[in-house]
Amino acid sequence: MKIIVAGFKGKMGATATKMVLDTEDFELVGVYDPYAEENHLNELTAFADVDIPVFHNKEDIVEKTQADVWIDFTVPAAAYENTRFALKNGIRPVVGTTGFKEAEVKELQTLAADQSVGGLIAPNFAIGAVLMMQFAAKAAQYFPDVEIIEMHHDQKLDAPSGTAIKTAEMIYAERGTHQQGHPDEKETLEGARGADYKGMKIHSVRLPGLVAHQQVQFGSTGEGLTIRHDSFDRSSFMTGVALGCRKVMEVKTLIYGLENLL
Numbered sequence: 001m002k003i004i005v006a007g008f009k010g011k012m013g014a015t016a017t018k019m020v021l022d023t024e025d026f027e028l029v030g031v032y033d034p035y036a037e038e039n040h041l042n043e044l045t046a047f048a049d050v051d052i053p054v055f056h057n058k059e060d061i062v063e064k065t066q067a068d069v070w071i072d073f074t075v076p077a078a079a080y081e082n083t084r085f086a087l088k089n090g091i092r093p094v095v096g097t098t099g100f101k102e103a104e105v106k107e108l109q110t111l112a113a114d115q116s117v118g119g120l121i122a123p124n125f126a127i128g129a130v131l132m133m134q135f136a137a138k139a140a141q142y143f144p145d146v147e148i149i150e151m152h153h154d155q156k157l158d159a160p161s162g163t164a165i166k167t168a169e170m171i172y173a174e175r176g177t178h179q180q181g182h183p184d185e186k187e188t189l190e191g192a193r194g195a196d197y198k199g200m201k202i203h204s205v206r207l208p209g210l211v212a213h214q215q216v217q218f219g220s221t222g223e224g225l226t227i228r229h230d231s232f233d234r235s236s237f238m239t240g241v242a243l244g245c246r247k248v249m250e251v252k253t254l255i256y257g258l259e260n261l262l
């Protein structure tokens with residue numbers, strides 16, 4: 001399987017690049033970042049023995065390689081265009097970048113279906129995080145009152161996290177809209193109650209030292225249930241990324257959420 005990694009100099013992109021190089025049946029054919037100063041991956045100390053081209057524009061990738069899969073860990077502002085480009089050129093996207101609008105995902109799904117090209121957008125590739133979301137959706141059948149607290153490193157650009165939004169969407173699919181808290185509650189300091197997704201509150205914590213953590217907290221009469229996942233290291237996402245790369249070779253649509261491929 002021939003793979004391109006977009007965003008290779010970033011925290012996730014570098015981890016994914018290493019994973020591709022370390023996986024026997026994966027072949028890294030190029031890395032992409034329009035802002036990179038390097039022309040070859042071996043110019044970076046971490047990849048000193050890897051002679052792979054660095055691409056600075058997308059057209060060169062199509063012209064000079066024959067990639068099967070496009071792994072994307074870039075920035076919210078670039079991921080939609082990158083995914084669209086990959087699909088249009090028959091390269092299967094495996095996208096971890098967050099910040100997609102609901103309409104953008106739908107548009108890309110239509111394009112993938114039209115092009116008959118498989119792909120995956122997964123807000124979280126950690127298997128434990130996918131289980132957390134599924135357990136939370138199950139719990140919401142019995143405990144409709146829930147708040148989501150997501151906690152990330154302070155370099156994160158988007159809030160709330162893609163995982164928090166996906167969790168809220170999965171809970172919503174089970175419980176629908178539900179009024180929580182006191183109907184007359186007032187914020188004396190704006191934002192105190194967090195963001196609101198169909199009546200569900202989402203709180204975003206950003207602190208140095210954190211990686212990626214989320215707590216889904218349910219409350220009911222005389223009892224509470226907390227479901228928590230922690231990614232302590234970015235290697236936690238790599239099993240899911242590798243699995244995504246294999247699975248997109250077998251499908252002809254753009255899947256949203258790793259849970260749909262497990």
Ligand SMILES: NC(=O)C1=CN([C@@H]2O[C@H](COP(=O)(O)OP(=O)(O)OC[C@H]3O[C@@H](n4cnc5c(N)ncnc54)[C@H](O)[C@@H]3O)[C@@H](O)[C@H]2O)C=CC1
Pocket residue numbers: 006007008009010011012013032033034035073074075076078082095096097098099122123124125126162237
């Ligand atoms: N789905 C998942 O499991 C996970 C998703 N993420 C998401 O992945 C994304 C990247 O996260 P990090 O690696 O922490 O960020 P980062 O800031 O460390 O890396 C982003 C990289 O993208 C590059 N870049 C900027 N514009 C680009 C473009 N147009 N094309 C290609 N590359 C471009 C930057 O130069 C930078 O090196 C974020 O949206 C984050 O939320 C992060 C961890 C896990």
Ligand SMILES: O=C(O)C1=N[C@H](C(=O)O)C[C@H](O)C1
Pocket residue numbers: 098123124125152153156157160161162163164211212213
């Ligand atoms: O930016 C991150 O770090 C992460 N982003 C994803 C998200 O927005 O949910 C996945 C994970 O939480 C790490």
